Amino acid sequence: MKSTESCSICSKKTDDGIHLLQVYICRSCEKEMINTPTDDPKYQYFVQQMNKAHRSVIVS
Numbered sequence: 001m002k003s004t005e006s007c008s009i010c011s012k013k014t015d016d017g018i019h020l021l022q023v024y025i026c027r028s029c030e031k032e033m034i035n036t037p038t039d040d041p042k043y044q045y046f047v048q049q050m051n052k053a054h055r056s057v058i059v060s
């Protein structure tokens, strides 16, 4: 049985995603992140969400 994980950034449940530093993100967020320049405030948001999710993985 395949379990569906939810994206750490948009919380969407999808099988089509990747694990990045133990954090699960969906394809659309991955694509968006790649296409966002690092000086864009949106990129900071992605990083923040990733850090939050990553911390919760370590704590649990």
Ligand SMILES: [Zn+2]
Binding pocket: 007, 008, 009, 010, 011, 012, 025, 026, 027, 028, 029, 030
């Ligand atoms: Zn997502």
